[in-house]
Amino acid sequence: MAVLWRLSALCSAQGSRALLLQTPVFRPAHISAFLQDRPTPDWCGVQHIHLSLSHHSGSKTACLHWTSERVVSVLLLGRLLAAYLNPCSAMDYSLAATLTLHGHWGFEQVVTMFIGTFGRKLPRQGFWQFQF
Amino acid sequence: MAALLLRHVGRHCLRAHFSPQLCIRNWSLPMAMSICHRGTGIALSAGVSLFGMSALLLPGNFESYLELVKSLCLGPALIHTAKFALVFPLMYHTWNGIRHLMWDLGKGLKIPQLYQSGVAVLVLTVLSSMGLAAM
Numbered sequence: 001m002a003v004l005w006r007l008s009a010l011c012s013a014q015g016s017r018a019l020l021l022q023t024p025v026f027r028p029a030h031i032s033a034f035l036q037d038r039p040t041p042d043w044c045g046v047q048h049i050h051l052s053l054s055h056h057s058g059s060k061t062a063c064l065h066w067t068s069e070r071v072v073s074v075l076l077l078g079r080l081l082a083a084y085l086n087p088c089s090a091m092d093y094s095l096a097a098t099l100t101l102h103g104h105w106g107f108e109q110v111v112t113m114f115i116g117t118f119g120r121k122l123p124r125q126g127f128w129q130f131q132f
Numbered sequence: 133m134a135a136l137l138l139r140h141v142g143r144h145c146l147r148a149h150f151s152p153q154l155c156i157r158n159w160s161l162p163m164a165m166s167i168c169h170r171g172t173g174i175a176l177s178a179g180v181s182l183f184g185m186s187a188l189l190l191p192g193n194f195e196s197y198l199e200l201v202k203s204l205c206l207g208p209a210l211i212h213t214a215k216f217a218l219v220f221p222l223m224y225h226t227w228n229g230i231r232h233l234m235w236d237l238g239k240g241l242k243i244p245q246l247y248q249s250g251v252a253v254l255v256l257t258v259l260s261s262m263g264l265a266a267m
Contacts, residue, residue, distance in 0.1 A: 073229060103176070105175065110170050
């Protein structure tokens with residue numbers, strides 16, 4: 001069952017790869033940071049900062065991809081806990097789907113880091129990985 | 133302490149092919165943990181795939197293999213060690229993944245916090261692995 005899910009995820013990845021062809025070299029740094037600076041008496045709350053490096057329309061897709069990756073990660077965390085507490089076949093299916101998607105996207109990140117996106121070489125990405 | 137150990141390891145790296153990437157720089161804890169995060173991710177993904185493939189290809193079901201392992205009458209220490217070795221990558225990847233998600237929220241990005249959260253992740257990994265392996 002897990003294998004069938006994996007195969008279907010691979011097929012859908014081809015579709016998502018076609019979308020990603022429009023994106024620039026770097027995944028845009030869509031970082032929304034909740035900054036809470038030194039709280040002053042008149043500080044009214046949190047501040048949103050959006051940084052978007054790309055001007056292409058494809059950046060929306062890449063932003064969505066980035067956000068979806070995080071959402072799936074959080075979902076998987078919840079699923080692991082829920083599957084242990086409440087085993088049932090519906091839980092099995094959703095866990096298989098979430099695990100497959102998370103694993104596929106994660107593997108894609110590693111491959112992109114060392115080999116680059118479609119048609120582009122990023123040989124120095126491994127360098128930046130070691131920098132962090 | 134961990135930084136000193138890693139620096140020692142990096143200095144004695146003898147692989148000429150990787151030495152520009154590995155030997156000329158001081159290894160740091162965040163760097164090593166980041167590499168381990170990706171490594172454990174790949175290992176876990178391969179494990180899940182192997183599990184799925186063997187479920188399709190190998191005869192019998194999971195219970196029969198469990199019975200097979202039980203019938204080998206291995207010592208409890210060996211079984212505990214094997215369970216620990218299996219669950220350690222999963223726990224490391226989970227806790228470090230939560231650390232990554234915290235960074236994505238913009239929290240804990242200062243350098244001292246990086247080291248503190250890294251050590252916390254390692255400690256949590258060992259403790260939770262031991263707890264789960266004992267179950």
